[in-house]
Amino acid sequence: MEKFLGIFNRFGSLLLSGLGYTMFITIVAIVIGFFLGFLLAVLKIYGRGVLKWLAIAYIELIRGTPMIVQLFIIYYGLSQTGLVRLTPLQAAIIGMGLNSAAYQAEYFRSAFLAIPTGQSEAALSLGMSRAQLILNILLPQLLRIVLPSWTNELVALIQYSSIAMVVTIMELTAVAKYIGSKTFLYMQSFIIVGIIYLALSFIFTRLMVYFEHRLSIPGISVTKARV
Amino acid sequence: MKEVLRVVDLKKSYHKNEVLKGVSFSVDEGETKVIIGPSGGGKSTLLYCINMLQRPDSGEVYLDGEEITKGKVRVNEARQKIGFVFQHFNLFLHLNALDNVRVGPLKVRKMSLDEATQTAVAALKLVGISEDLWSHYPAQLSGGQQQRIAIARAIAMNPRIILFDEPTSALDVELIGEVLKAMKDLAYGGMTMLVVTHELEFAMEVANEIMFLENGVIIEKGPPREVIMNPKSERIKRFLGRIHKEES
Numbered sequence: 001m002e003k004f005l006g007i008f009n010r011f012g013s014l015l016l017s018g019l020g021y022t023m024f025i026t027i028v029a030i031v032i033g034f035f036l037g038f039l040l041a042v043l044k045i046y047g048r049g050v051l052k053w054l055a056i057a058y059i060e061l062i063r064g065t066p067m068i069v070q071l072f073i074i075y076y077g078l079s080q081t082g083l084v085r086l087t088p089l090q091a092a093i094i095g096m097g098l099n100s101a102a103y104q105a106e107y108f109r110s111a112f113l114a115i116p117t118g119q120s121e122a123a124l125s126l127g128m129s130r131a132q133l134i135l136n137i138l139l140p141q142l143l144r145i146v147l148p149s150w151t152n153e154l155v156a157l158i159q160y161s162s163i164a165m166v167v168t169i170m171e172l173t174a175v176a177k178y179i180g181s182k183t184f185l186y187m188q189s190f191i192i193v194g195i196i197y198l199a200l201s202f203i204f205t206r207l208m209v210y211f212e213h214r215l216s217i218p219g220i221s222v223t224k225a226r227v
Numbered sequence: 228m229k230e231v232l233r234v235v236d237l238k239k240s241y242h243k244n245e246v247l248k249g250v251s252f253s254v255d256e257g258e259t260k261v262i263i264g265p266s267g268g269g270k271s272t273l274l275y276c277i278n279m280l281q282r283p284d285s286g287e288v289y290l291d292g293e294e295i296t297k298g299k300v301r302v303n304e305a306r307q308k309i310g311f312v313f314q315h316f317n318l319f320l321h322l323n324a325l326d327n328v329r330v331g332p333l334k335v336r337k338m339s340l341d342e343a344t345q346t347a348v349a350a351l352k353l354v355g356i357s358e359d360l361w362s363h364y365p366a367q368l369s370g371g372q373q374q375r376i377a378i379a380r381a382i383a384m385n386p387r388i389i390l391f392d393e394p395t396s397a398l399d400v401e402l403i404g405e406v407l408k409a410m411k412d413l414a415y416g417g418m419t420m421l422v423v424t425h426e427l428e429f430a431m432e433v434a435n436e437i438m439f440l441e442n443g444v445i446i447e448k449g450p451p452r453e454v455i456m457n458p459k460s461e462r463i464k465r466f467l468g469r470i471h472k473e474e475s
Contacts, residue, residue, distance in 0.1 A: 116317070116320075118313060118315055118316075118317035119317055119318075119319055119320065121280055121311075121313065121317060122311070122313060122317035122318070122319070122377075122380075123319070124280060124303075124306065125278055125280065125306055125309070125310075125311035126306065126307070126330075126331040126335050126380070126384060127303045127304065127305075127306040127307030127308075127331070127335045127384070128303070128331075128334065128335055129303050132334055132335070136330060136334050137319055137321075137330075140321045141320060141321045144321070217320055217321050217364055217366065218323075218363075218364040218366065218367055219363075219364045219365070219366025219367035220320065220364075220366045
Protein backbone atom coordinates (compact mmCIF):
# COMPACT_ATOMS: atom_id res chain seq x y z
CA MET A 1 0.00 0.00 0.00
CA GLU A 2 2.89 2.35 0.79
CA LYS A 3 4.26 1.65 -2.63
CA PHE A 4 1.00 2.67 -4.27
CA LEU A 5 0.87 5.87 -2.26
CA GLY A 6 4.49 6.55 -3.09
CA ILE A 7 3.71 6.31 -6.79
CA PHE A 8 0.82 8.71 -6.39
CA ASN A 9 2.98 11.19 -4.48
CA ARG A 10 5.82 11.14 -6.96
CA PHE A 11 3.96 10.70 -10.24
CA GLY A 12 0.48 12.03 -9.50
CA SER A 13 0.67 14.88 -11.95
CA LEU A 14 2.15 12.61 -14.63
CA LEU A 15 -0.71 10.15 -14.17
CA LEU A 16 -3.15 13.00 -14.40
CA SER A 17 -1.71 14.26 -17.65
CA GLY A 18 -1.71 10.64 -18.94
CA LEU A 19 -5.39 10.47 -18.10
CA GLY A 20 -5.85 13.75 -19.95
CA TYR A 21 -4.21 12.37 -23.10
CA THR A 22 -6.20 9.15 -22.92
CA MET A 23 -9.49 11.03 -22.61
CA PHE A 24 -8.62 13.61 -25.24
CA ILE A 25 -7.57 11.06 -27.85
CA THR A 26 -10.58 8.85 -27.15
CA ILE A 27 -13.16 11.60 -27.34
CA VAL A 28 -11.79 13.40 -30.39
CA ALA A 29 -11.35 10.08 -32.20
CA ILE A 30 -14.88 8.92 -31.47
CA VAL A 31 -16.31 12.22 -32.69
CA ILE A 32 -14.30 12.04 -35.93
CA GLY A 33 -15.39 8.43 -36.28
CA PHE A 34 -18.99 9.37 -35.67
CA PHE A 35 -19.29 11.86 -38.51
CA LEU A 36 -17.12 9.95 -40.97
CA GLY A 37 -18.79 6.69 -40.01
CA PHE A 38 -22.24 8.15 -40.59
CA LEU A 39 -21.18 9.43 -44.01
CA LEU A 40 -19.69 6.03 -44.90
CA ALA A 41 -22.88 4.24 -43.85
CA VAL A 42 -25.05 6.58 -45.95
CA LEU A 43 -22.77 6.04 -48.94
CA LYS A 44 -22.76 2.29 -48.47
CA ILE A 45 -26.57 2.15 -48.32
CA TYR A 46 -27.71 4.96 -50.61
CA GLY A 47 -24.56 5.70 -52.64
CA ARG A 48 -24.11 4.72 -56.26
CA GLY A 49 -21.12 3.67 -58.34
CA VAL A 50 -17.68 4.82 -57.27
CA LEU A 51 -18.78 6.41 -53.99
CA LYS A 52 -20.50 3.30 -52.76
CA TRP A 53 -17.54 1.19 -53.84
CA LEU A 54 -15.07 3.51 -52.10
CA ALA A 55 -17.05 3.39 -48.85
CA ILE A 56 -17.11 -0.41 -48.90
CA ALA A 57 -13.40 -0.62 -49.75
CA TYR A 58 -12.51 1.80 -46.94
CA ILE A 59 -14.49 -0.12 -44.34
CA GLU A 60 -13.00 -3.44 -45.40
CA LEU A 61 -9.46 -2.05 -45.51
CA ILE A 62 -9.62 -0.52 -42.03
CA ARG A 63 -11.37 -3.44 -40.39
CA GLY A 64 -9.02 -5.88 -42.07
CA THR A 65 -5.78 -4.39 -40.73
CA PRO A 66 -4.54 -3.84 -37.15
CA MET A 67 -4.87 -0.36 -35.70
CA ILE A 68 -1.22 -0.39 -34.73
CA VAL A 69 -0.19 -0.91 -38.36
CA GLN A 70 -2.47 1.96 -39.41
CA LEU A 71 -0.90 4.22 -36.80
CA PHE A 72 2.64 3.32 -37.93
CA ILE A 73 1.71 4.11 -41.52
CA ILE A 74 0.13 7.45 -40.61
CA TYR A 75 2.95 8.56 -38.30
CA TYR A 76 6.18 7.01 -39.56
CA GLY A 77 5.12 6.10 -43.08
CA LEU A 78 3.69 9.48 -44.02
CA SER A 79 6.59 11.46 -42.57
CA GLN A 80 8.99 9.27 -44.54
CA THR A 81 7.30 10.32 -47.78
CA GLY A 82 7.96 13.95 -46.81
CA LEU A 83 4.46 14.98 -47.88
CA VAL A 84 2.95 15.47 -44.41
CA ARG A 85 4.57 15.61 -41.01
CA LEU A 86 2.03 14.98 -38.30
CA THR A 87 2.70 15.53 -34.63
CA PRO A 88 2.30 12.37 -32.53
CA LEU A 89 -0.98 13.67 -31.13
CA GLN A 90 -2.35 14.50 -34.59
CA ALA A 91 -1.30 11.09 -35.86
CA ALA A 92 -2.95 9.30 -32.94
CA ILE A 93 -6.20 11.24 -33.19
CA ILE A 94 -6.47 10.92 -36.96
CA GLY A 95 -5.45 7.27 -36.95
CA MET A 96 -7.92 6.28 -34.27
CA GLY A 97 -10.66 8.47 -35.72
CA LEU A 98 -10.26 6.92 -39.17
CA ASN A 99 -10.21 3.49 -37.58
CA SER A 100 -13.29 4.06 -35.45
CA ALA A 101 -15.17 5.44 -38.49
CA ALA A 102 -15.06 2.06 -40.20
CA TYR A 103 -16.54 0.30 -37.18
CA GLN A 104 -19.11 3.00 -36.51
CA ALA A 105 -20.12 2.90 -40.18
CA GLU A 106 -21.15 -0.72 -39.68
CA TYR A 107 -23.08 0.13 -36.51
CA PHE A 108 -24.89 2.90 -38.37
CA ARG A 109 -25.56 0.65 -41.32
CA SER A 110 -27.23 -2.04 -39.25
CA ALA A 111 -29.18 0.64 -37.36
CA PHE A 112 -30.41 2.04 -40.69
CA LEU A 113 -31.58 -1.42 -41.67
CA ALA A 114 -33.32 -1.89 -38.30
CA ILE A 115 -35.73 0.97 -38.97
CA PRO A 116 -38.85 -0.41 -40.66
CA THR A 117 -38.81 0.57 -44.37
CA GLY A 118 -42.46 1.61 -44.15
CA GLN A 119 -41.44 4.82 -42.39
CA SER A 120 -39.18 5.76 -45.27
CA GLU A 121 -42.01 5.12 -47.71
CA ALA A 122 -44.33 7.26 -45.59
CA ALA A 123 -41.82 10.10 -45.47
CA LEU A 124 -41.27 9.97 -49.23
CA SER A 125 -45.03 9.85 -49.79
CA LEU A 126 -45.28 13.19 -47.98
CA GLY A 127 -42.90 14.59 -50.58
CA MET A 128 -39.77 14.59 -48.43
CA SER A 129 -36.44 14.57 -50.23
CA ARG A 130 -33.91 11.92 -49.33
CA ALA A 131 -31.99 14.42 -47.23
CA GLN A 132 -35.15 15.44 -45.35
CA LEU A 133 -36.00 11.78 -44.81
CA ILE A 134 -32.59 11.04 -43.34
CA LEU A 135 -32.49 14.18 -41.21
CA ASN A 136 -36.05 14.26 -39.84
CA ILE A 137 -37.08 10.64 -39.71
CA LEU A 138 -34.15 8.24 -39.84
CA LEU A 139 -31.41 10.05 -37.91
CA PRO A 140 -33.39 10.60 -34.67
CA GLN A 141 -34.28 6.91 -34.56
CA LEU A 142 -30.88 5.79 -35.76
CA LEU A 143 -29.08 7.53 -32.93
CA ARG A 144 -31.27 5.78 -30.39
CA ILE A 145 -30.70 2.38 -31.96
CA VAL A 146 -26.98 2.93 -32.31
CA LEU A 147 -26.44 4.04 -28.68
CA PRO A 148 -25.70 0.57 -27.23
CA SER A 149 -23.16 -0.18 -30.00
CA TRP A 150 -21.75 3.26 -29.52
CA THR A 151 -21.21 2.51 -25.83
CA ASN A 152 -19.21 -0.55 -26.87
CA GLU A 153 -17.17 1.51 -29.29
CA LEU A 154 -16.46 4.17 -26.67
CA VAL A 155 -15.31 1.62 -24.11
CA ALA A 156 -13.21 -0.20 -26.71
CA LEU A 157 -11.66 3.07 -27.83
CA ILE A 158 -10.70 3.97 -24.26
CA GLN A 159 -8.67 0.75 -24.10
CA TYR A 160 -7.34 1.07 -27.65
CA SER A 161 -6.08 4.58 -26.97
CA SER A 162 -3.21 2.86 -25.16
CA ILE A 163 -1.85 2.00 -28.59
CA ALA A 164 -1.09 5.70 -28.99
CA MET A 165 2.03 5.05 -26.91
CA VAL A 166 3.69 3.53 -29.98
CA VAL A 167 3.75 7.00 -31.53
CA THR A 168 5.41 8.35 -28.35
CA ILE A 169 2.36 9.84 -26.65
CA MET A 170 2.51 9.83 -22.86
CA GLU A 171 -0.98 8.57 -22.28
CA LEU A 172 -1.86 6.37 -19.30
CA THR A 173 -0.19 3.15 -20.43
CA ALA A 174 2.98 4.92 -21.50
CA VAL A 175 3.03 6.70 -18.14
CA ALA A 176 2.72 3.38 -16.30
CA LYS A 177 5.61 1.95 -18.27
CA TYR A 178 7.69 5.02 -17.51
CA ILE A 179 6.90 4.84 -13.79
CA GLY A 180 7.76 1.15 -13.84
CA SER A 181 11.12 1.79 -15.44
CA LYS A 182 11.92 4.53 -12.91
CA THR A 183 10.84 2.67 -9.78
CA PHE A 184 10.81 -1.01 -10.80
CA LEU A 185 7.28 -1.09 -9.38
CA TYR A 186 5.89 -2.43 -12.67
CA MET A 187 3.15 -4.44 -11.01
CA GLN A 188 1.89 -1.53 -8.92
CA SER A 189 1.98 1.08 -11.66
CA PHE A 190 0.18 -1.11 -14.21
CA ILE A 191 -2.42 -2.07 -11.60
CA ILE A 192 -2.99 1.63 -10.95
CA VAL A 193 -3.60 2.49 -14.59
CA GLY A 194 -5.64 -0.69 -15.01
CA ILE A 195 -7.95 0.52 -12.28
CA ILE A 196 -8.15 3.96 -13.90
CA TYR A 197 -9.15 2.35 -17.25
CA LEU A 198 -11.71 0.22 -15.46
CA ALA A 199 -13.20 3.24 -13.68
CA LEU A 200 -13.37 5.22 -16.93
CA SER A 201 -15.13 2.40 -18.74
CA PHE A 202 -17.56 1.93 -15.88
CA ILE A 203 -18.44 5.63 -15.68
CA PHE A 204 -18.96 5.96 -19.43
CA THR A 205 -21.04 2.81 -19.64
CA ARG A 206 -23.34 4.00 -16.84
CA LEU A 207 -23.61 7.41 -18.49
CA MET A 208 -24.59 5.89 -21.83
CA VAL A 209 -27.14 3.57 -20.24
CA TYR A 210 -28.63 6.63 -18.58
CA PHE A 211 -28.91 8.37 -21.96
CA GLU A 212 -30.39 5.24 -23.49
CA HIS A 213 -33.23 5.31 -21.00
CA ARG A 214 -33.57 9.06 -21.11
CA LEU A 215 -33.92 9.07 -24.91
CA SER A 216 -36.02 5.95 -25.28
CA ILE A 217 -39.22 6.43 -27.25
CA PRO A 218 -42.34 6.16 -25.05
CA GLY A 219 -44.03 2.81 -25.52
CA ILE A 220 -40.91 1.14 -26.90
CA SER A 221 -38.71 -0.43 -24.25
CA VAL A 222 -34.99 0.08 -24.55
CA THR A 223 -34.34 -3.61 -25.01
CA LYS A 224 -36.84 -3.73 -27.85
CA ALA A 225 -35.28 -0.71 -29.53
CA ARG A 226 -32.01 -2.60 -29.68
CA VAL A 227 -33.32 -5.11 -32.19
CA MET B 228 -66.14 17.26 -63.21
CA LYS B 229 -62.48 18.06 -63.26
CA GLU B 230 -60.15 15.14 -63.69
CA VAL B 231 -57.58 14.81 -60.88
CA LEU B 232 -55.84 11.55 -61.70
CA ARG B 233 -55.43 9.69 -64.96
CA VAL B 234 -53.57 6.42 -65.29
CA VAL B 235 -52.74 5.25 -68.81
CA ASP B 236 -51.63 1.73 -69.73
CA LEU B 237 -49.50 1.26 -66.61
CA LYS B 238 -47.19 -1.77 -66.66
CA LYS B 239 -44.86 -3.13 -64.02
CA SER B 240 -42.88 -6.35 -63.73
CA TYR B 241 -40.79 -7.81 -60.94
CA HIS B 242 -38.14 -9.97 -62.55
CA LYS B 243 -40.17 -11.95 -65.06
CA ASN B 244 -43.43 -11.68 -63.20
CA GLU B 245 -45.68 -9.09 -64.83
CA VAL B 246 -47.75 -7.61 -61.99
CA LEU B 247 -49.48 -4.83 -63.91
CA LYS B 248 -50.34 -5.58 -67.53
CA GLY B 249 -51.60 -2.25 -68.73
CA VAL B 250 -54.02 -0.56 -66.32
CA SER B 251 -55.97 2.57 -67.33
CA PHE B 252 -58.56 4.61 -65.47
CA SER B 253 -59.17 8.09 -64.16
CA VAL B 254 -60.53 9.71 -61.00
CA ASP B 255 -62.45 13.00 -61.06
CA GLU B 256 -62.42 15.64 -58.36
CA GLY B 257 -64.46 14.62 -55.30
CA GLU B 258 -64.85 11.03 -56.48
CA THR B 259 -64.10 7.93 -54.45
CA LYS B 260 -63.05 4.93 -56.48
CA VAL B 261 -62.56 1.54 -54.92
CA ILE B 262 -60.29 -1.21 -56.21
CA ILE B 263 -61.06 -4.77 -55.16
CA GLY B 264 -59.53 -8.04 -56.18
CA PRO B 265 -57.59 -11.06 -54.91
CA SER B 266 -54.23 -10.58 -53.22
CA GLY B 267 -51.32 -10.72 -55.61
CA GLY B 268 -53.51 -9.16 -58.26
CA GLY B 269 -51.46 -5.98 -58.40
CA LYS B 270 -53.60 -3.64 -56.29
CA SER B 271 -50.84 -2.39 -54.00
CA THR B 272 -48.34 -2.22 -56.84
CA LEU B 273 -50.76 -0.01 -58.74
CA LEU B 274 -50.96 2.47 -55.86
CA TYR B 275 -47.20 2.40 -55.31
CA CYS B 276 -46.66 3.12 -59.01
CA ILE B 277 -49.06 6.07 -58.95
CA ASN B 278 -46.97 8.00 -56.42
CA MET B 279 -43.69 6.59 -57.75
CA LEU B 280 -42.70 4.67 -54.64
CA GLN B 281 -42.28 2.01 -57.32
CA ARG B 282 -41.21 3.07 -60.79
CA PRO B 283 -43.62 1.77 -63.43
CA ASP B 284 -41.94 0.12 -66.43
CA SER B 285 -44.18 1.91 -68.90
CA GLY B 286 -47.38 3.87 -69.06
CA GLU B 287 -48.23 7.31 -67.76
CA VAL B 288 -49.72 8.89 -64.66
CA TYR B 289 -51.23 12.37 -64.91
CA LEU B 290 -52.05 14.55 -61.91
CA ASP B 291 -54.25 17.52 -62.79
CA GLY B 292 -53.34 16.96 -66.40
CA GLU B 293 -49.60 16.99 -65.80
CA GLU B 294 -47.61 13.86 -66.47
CA ILE B 295 -45.64 12.88 -63.35
CA THR B 296 -44.11 9.71 -64.78
CA LYS B 297 -41.77 11.69 -67.04
CA GLY B 298 -38.13 11.44 -65.99
CA LYS B 299 -37.63 15.16 -65.54
CA VAL B 300 -40.60 15.84 -63.27
CA ARG B 301 -39.80 16.57 -59.63
CA VAL B 302 -41.25 13.48 -57.99
CA ASN B 303 -41.14 15.06 -54.52
CA GLU B 304 -43.43 17.86 -55.62
CA ALA B 305 -45.94 15.48 -57.18
CA ARG B 306 -45.96 13.35 -54.04
CA GLN B 307 -46.91 16.35 -51.90
CA LYS B 308 -50.19 16.39 -53.77
CA ILE B 309 -50.81 12.66 -53.47
CA GLY B 310 -51.65 11.46 -49.98
CA PHE B 311 -50.89 7.83 -49.13
CA VAL B 312 -52.36 5.72 -46.33
CA PHE B 313 -50.55 2.45 -45.76
CA GLN B 314 -51.81 -0.92 -44.63
CA HIS B 315 -49.42 -0.91 -41.66
CA PHE B 316 -49.89 2.80 -40.82
CA ASN B 317 -46.14 3.51 -41.00
CA LEU B 318 -46.27 6.28 -38.43
CA PHE B 319 -42.94 7.79 -37.43
CA LEU B 320 -42.16 5.96 -34.21
CA HIS B 321 -40.08 8.71 -32.60
CA LEU B 322 -42.76 11.37 -33.02
CA ASN B 323 -45.96 11.81 -31.04
CA ALA B 324 -49.35 11.95 -32.72
CA LEU B 325 -49.31 15.70 -33.25
CA ASP B 326 -45.75 15.73 -34.62
CA ASN B 327 -46.51 12.84 -36.97
CA VAL B 328 -49.17 15.00 -38.60
CA ARG B 329 -47.25 18.26 -38.28
CA VAL B 330 -43.94 17.15 -39.75
CA GLY B 331 -45.18 17.24 -43.36
CA PRO B 332 -46.63 20.79 -43.30
CA LEU B 333 -43.61 21.96 -41.30
CA LYS B 334 -40.71 20.38 -43.18
CA VAL B 335 -42.12 19.80 -46.66
CA ARG B 336 -44.63 22.61 -47.05
CA LYS B 337 -42.31 24.89 -45.04
CA MET B 338 -45.14 26.34 -42.97
CA SER B 339 -44.46 28.27 -39.78
CA LEU B 340 -44.81 26.28 -36.56
CA ASP B 341 -48.11 28.00 -35.73
CA GLU B 342 -49.56 27.41 -39.15
CA ALA B 343 -48.40 23.78 -39.23
CA THR B 344 -49.84 23.18 -35.77
CA GLN B 345 -53.21 24.62 -36.77
CA THR B 346 -53.23 22.48 -39.92
CA ALA B 347 -52.32 19.36 -37.95
CA VAL B 348 -54.87 20.01 -35.22
CA ALA B 349 -57.63 20.50 -37.79
CA ALA B 350 -56.68 17.22 -39.49
CA LEU B 351 -56.56 15.32 -36.20
CA LYS B 352 -59.98 16.63 -35.23
CA LEU B 353 -61.34 15.60 -38.61
CA VAL B 354 -60.43 11.95 -37.95
CA GLY B 355 -61.68 12.10 -34.35
CA ILE B 356 -58.37 12.01 -32.48
CA SER B 357 -59.01 13.96 -29.31
CA GLU B 358 -56.55 16.30 -27.66
CA ASP B 359 -55.55 13.91 -24.87
CA LEU B 360 -53.97 11.61 -27.49
CA TRP B 361 -51.89 14.23 -29.30
CA SER B 362 -48.87 13.72 -27.06
CA HIS B 363 -49.03 9.92 -27.32
CA TYR B 364 -46.45 8.01 -29.32
CA PRO B 365 -47.43 5.39 -31.92
CA ALA B 366 -46.41 2.49 -29.70
CA GLN B 367 -48.86 3.76 -27.07
CA LEU B 368 -51.83 3.88 -29.44
CA SER B 369 -54.24 1.28 -30.78
CA GLY B 370 -54.12 0.27 -34.43
CA GLY B 371 -57.31 2.15 -35.15
CA GLN B 372 -55.95 5.32 -33.57
CA GLN B 373 -52.66 4.92 -35.43
CA GLN B 374 -54.41 4.53 -38.76
CA ARG B 375 -56.62 7.55 -38.17
CA ILE B 376 -53.51 9.58 -37.34
CA ALA B 377 -51.94 8.29 -40.55
CA ILE B 378 -55.02 9.53 -42.42
CA ALA B 379 -54.70 12.90 -40.67
CA ARG B 380 -51.05 12.98 -41.72
CA ALA B 381 -52.15 12.65 -45.33
CA ILE B 382 -54.96 15.22 -44.96
CA ALA B 383 -52.63 17.80 -43.39
CA MET B 384 -50.68 18.03 -46.65
CA ASN B 385 -53.86 19.24 -48.34
CA PRO B 386 -53.43 16.74 -51.18
CA ARG B 387 -55.35 16.59 -54.45
CA ILE B 388 -56.06 12.89 -53.89
CA ILE B 389 -55.46 10.30 -51.18
CA LEU B 390 -54.53 6.70 -52.00
CA PHE B 391 -55.50 4.06 -49.44
CA ASP B 392 -53.71 0.70 -49.51
CA GLU B 393 -55.93 -1.77 -47.61
CA PRO B 394 -56.22 0.65 -44.68
CA THR B 395 -58.18 -1.75 -42.46
CA SER B 396 -56.54 -5.09 -43.30
CA ALA B 397 -54.04 -4.96 -40.45
CA LEU B 398 -56.65 -3.99 -37.85
CA ASP B 399 -58.52 -6.04 -35.29
CA VAL B 400 -62.15 -6.35 -36.28
CA GLU B 401 -63.43 -4.07 -33.53
CA LEU B 402 -61.15 -1.24 -34.71
CA ILE B 403 -62.15 -1.30 -38.38
CA GLY B 404 -65.30 0.75 -37.87
CA GLU B 405 -63.62 3.89 -36.54
CA VAL B 406 -61.21 3.99 -39.48
CA LEU B 407 -63.96 3.44 -42.04
CA LYS B 408 -65.97 6.21 -40.40
CA ALA B 409 -63.06 8.63 -40.75
CA MET B 410 -62.73 7.64 -44.40
CA LYS B 411 -66.44 8.09 -45.03
CA ASP B 412 -66.38 11.54 -43.42
CA LEU B 413 -63.48 12.39 -45.65
CA ALA B 414 -65.24 11.17 -48.77
CA TYR B 415 -68.44 13.04 -47.93
CA GLY B 416 -66.31 16.11 -47.23
CA GLY B 417 -65.33 16.09 -50.88
CA MET B 418 -61.87 14.53 -50.80
CA THR B 419 -60.83 12.67 -53.95
CA MET B 420 -59.96 9.12 -52.97
CA LEU B 421 -58.64 5.91 -54.51
CA VAL B 422 -59.13 3.03 -52.10
CA VAL B 423 -57.88 -0.54 -52.23
CA THR B 424 -60.04 -2.50 -49.79
CA HIS B 425 -62.02 -5.63 -49.10
CA GLU B 426 -64.68 -3.67 -47.21
CA LEU B 427 -67.61 -4.10 -49.58
CA GLU B 428 -70.11 -2.24 -47.42
CA PHE B 429 -67.84 0.77 -47.41
CA ALA B 430 -67.54 0.50 -51.18
CA MET B 431 -71.30 0.23 -51.59
CA GLU B 432 -71.83 3.29 -49.47
CA VAL B 433 -69.27 5.78 -50.73
CA ALA B 434 -67.71 4.56 -53.99
CA ASN B 435 -68.65 6.20 -57.27
CA GLU B 436 -67.11 3.27 -59.06
CA ILE B 437 -65.64 -0.12 -58.22
CA MET B 438 -62.81 -1.63 -60.24
CA PHE B 439 -61.99 -5.31 -60.05
CA LEU B 440 -58.28 -5.92 -60.56
CA GLU B 441 -56.99 -9.43 -61.14
CA ASN B 442 -53.73 -10.68 -62.66
CA GLY B 443 -52.68 -7.12 -63.43
CA VAL B 444 -55.72 -6.07 -65.45
CA ILE B 445 -59.02 -4.40 -64.62
CA ILE B 446 -61.53 -7.08 -65.48
CA GLU B 447 -64.63 -5.13 -64.72
CA LYS B 448 -65.63 -1.72 -63.49
CA GLY B 449 -68.86 0.08 -62.81
CA PRO B 450 -71.15 1.47 -60.12
CA PRO B 451 -70.82 -0.51 -56.87
CA ARG B 452 -74.32 -1.92 -57.02
CA GLU B 453 -73.77 -3.42 -60.45
CA VAL B 454 -70.32 -4.83 -59.78
CA ILE B 455 -71.15 -6.29 -56.37
CA MET B 456 -74.79 -7.31 -56.78
CA ASN B 457 -74.71 -8.19 -60.40
CA PRO B 458 -71.19 -8.96 -61.60
CA LYS B 459 -70.74 -9.93 -65.24
CA SER B 460 -67.68 -12.10 -64.84
CA GLU B 461 -67.52 -15.49 -63.13
CA ARG B 462 -64.27 -14.59 -61.41
CA ILE B 463 -65.83 -11.70 -59.52
CA LYS B 464 -68.69 -13.91 -58.41
CA ARG B 465 -66.25 -16.43 -57.02
CA PHE B 466 -64.17 -13.69 -55.37
CA LEU B 467 -67.20 -12.08 -53.76
CA GLY B 468 -68.43 -15.45 -52.60
CA ARG B 469 -65.13 -16.06 -50.84
CA ILE B 470 -65.26 -12.69 -49.09
CA HIS B 471 -68.82 -13.30 -47.88
CA LYS B 472 -67.81 -16.69 -46.55
CA GLU B 473 -64.88 -15.14 -44.64
CA GLU B 474 -67.13 -12.54 -43.11
CA SER B 475 -69.80 -14.92 -41.87
